[in-house]
Amino acid sequence: MSTQLQKKLLPRHVQMMALGGAIGTGIFQGSSETISAAGPGVVIAYLAAGGLLFIVMSALAEMGLAMPGLDLRGFIHRAFGYRTSFVVGWLYFTLWIIVMALEIVAAGTFLHYWFHHVPVWMLSLLSALFIIIINLFSVRLYGEIEYWLTGIKVITLVTFIFLSGALIFGFIPVDNPPSVSNLTAHGGFMPLGWMGVFSSLLVVIFSYGGTELVGLTITEMKDADKTLPNVLKGVIFRICIFYALPILLITMLVPWNEVGNQGSPFVQVLTAVGMKGVAHVMNFIMLTAVISAANSGMYATSRMIYSLSKDGEAPALFTRVNQQGVPVFGLMISVAGLLLGSVAAFIAEDSVFQYLMGIPGLTTLLLWILICLAQLKLRSTYAEQLNYRVAFFPYLTGLTIVTLLTIFAFMLADPKNLVNNTIFFTVVIMLILISLFIKREPKPQTSQ
Numbered sequence: 001m002s003t004q005l006q007k008k009l010l011p012r013h014v015q016m017m018a019l020g021g022a023i024g025t026g027i028f029q030g031s032s033e034t035i036s037a038a039g040p041g042v043v044i045a046y047l048a049a050g051g052l053l054f055i056v057m058s059a060l061a062e063m064g065l066a067m068p069g070l071d072l073r074g075f076i077h078r079a080f081g082y083r084t085s086f087v088v089g090w091l092y093f094t095l096w097i098i099v100m101a102l103e104i105v106a107a108g109t110f111l112h113y114w115f116h117h118v119p120v121w122m123l124s125l126l127s128a129l130f131i132i133i134i135n136l137f138s139v140r141l142y143g144e145i146e147y148w149l150t151g152i153k154v155i156t157l158v159t160f161i162f163l164s165g166a167l168i169f170g171f172i173p174v175d176n177p178p179s180v181s182n183l184t185a186h187g188g189f190m191p192l193g194w195m196g197v198f199s200s201l202l203v204v205i206f207s208y209g210g211t212e213l214v215g216l217t218i219t220e221m222k223d224a225d226k227t228l229p230n231v232l233k234g235v236i237f238r239i240c241i242f243y244a245l246p247i248l249l250i251t252m253l254v255p256w257n258e259v260g261n262q263g264s265p266f267v268q269v270l271t272a273v274g275m276k277g278v279a280h281v282m283n284f285i286m287l288t289a290v291i292s293a294a295n296s297g298m299y300a301t302s303r304m305i306y307s308l309s310k311d312g313e314a315p316a317l318f319t320r321v322n323q324q325g326v327p328v329f330g331l332m333i334s335v336a337g338l339l340l341g342s343v344a345a346f347i348a349e350d351s352v353f354q355y356l357m358g359i360p361g362l363t364t365l366l367l368w369i370l371i372c373l374a375q376l377k378l379r380s381t382y383a384e385q386l387n388y389r390v391a392f393f394p395y396l397t398g399l400t401i402v403t404l405l406t407i408f409a410f411m412l413a414d415p416k417n418l419v420n421n422t423i424f425f426t427v428v429i430m431l432i433l434i435s436l437f438i439k440r441e442p443k444p445q446t447s448q
Contacts (some may be wrong), residue, residue, distance in 0.1 A: 080377075087431045103297065
């Protein structure tokens with residue numbers, strides 16, 4: 001078997017893969033949690049997180065242009081050494097295993113909307129098998145499938161935006177017409193104050209998490225040095241639009257304190273205005289969305305463990321790829337994660353989403369902080385001037401780091417996150433202890 005990935009991902013593939021990783025359970029199901037935490041004012045949290053994401057992704061693009069051949073974990077390796085990259089790499093691998101589990105549980109739940117007599121765990125397992133089959137093909141075909149899967153949910157969000165606008169402005173008559181007054185009629189625009197907005201940031205950042213997946217596609221992206229900045233900027237703009245605007249419309253259509261009482265707020269909104277047929281269509285689209293997000297997770301885990309293996313931070317077995325350029329042994333580990341998600345749905349289908357939701361959020365926060373810190377450290381080592389650089393360096397990057405650290409500290413201090421924090425730090429401590437047994441620093445990741 002070869003050990004080299006194939007550069008077959010086109011810019012449109014990468015852009016849709018990043019959107020696919022971000023637009024999933026976080027918007028379609030997790031949005032009920034953020035709205036409940038902050039009311040209509042949660043839109044502020046989504047826009048603020050989008051600003052932070054812009055700086056993080058800009059730093060990632062800058063390093064990608066300055067150090068071709070390195071991926072997301074490779075930048076951290078070069079900046080902070082192998083122990084940090086070991087911990088972060090395996091933590092990111094763990095993050096996506098959990099995300100895949102969450103998405104698979106959600107897929108089973110959405111299927112259960114129609115198939116009431118089939119257990120959720122069985123429906124989740126069928127969804128997992130579908131994702132496994134997709135990922136056995138070449139990366140080019142995977143990118144094409146993900147492009148169309150993500151395209152479906154993007155079209156859906158756009159349709160939802162126009163449909164909601166038509167309902168709000170009376171172009172579609174219904175028995176109980178929604179009103180813009182819902183934004184302020186139930187305790188004001190920020191009924192829980194700024195603290196409510198701030199406390200929703202963990203789930204919001206988890207929702208945006210997955211966009212940094214672009215950092216793993218660099219080594220399989222065709223002409224990355226020419227197209228990466230534009231791809232990243234387009235992704236960030238679309239993510240902010242596709243999150244903030246639908247959330248704002250939901251809080252206009254339904255009082256914020258009634259969102260999330262049952263199922264996804266998207267289905268709930270359309271059902272509440274008497275459009276049950278459309279709710280079935282939306283349920284199908286949401287099923288597509290979470291399968292797409294889990295599909296991105298499969299890619300992320302298999303490529304991350306491949307990257308770890310290239311630097312000697314995982315068994316060399318995981319560097320092997322088949323004739324289609326797929327890291328097959330890394331894929332097997334990802335499959336195990338999907339199966340764990342199905343088991344979780346069987347054991348605790350009602351509580352697994354709630355208990356695990358915060359763990360990827362903390363991991364994403366930590367990763368964003370390290371990306372910015374790596375850019376601060378590596379900027380002076382660039383071999384040449386770049387056409388694309390983060391503006392107002394180092395002040396804007398530094399402000400982003402301080403803001404992310406503040407959010408991170410706030411989440412750790414929140415007693416409601418005690419279980420999530422405990423699990424998160426248990427995993428981190430275990431990885432640090434394991435890294436201490438690595439006696440010799442491996443060679444830095446090089447161009448492939």
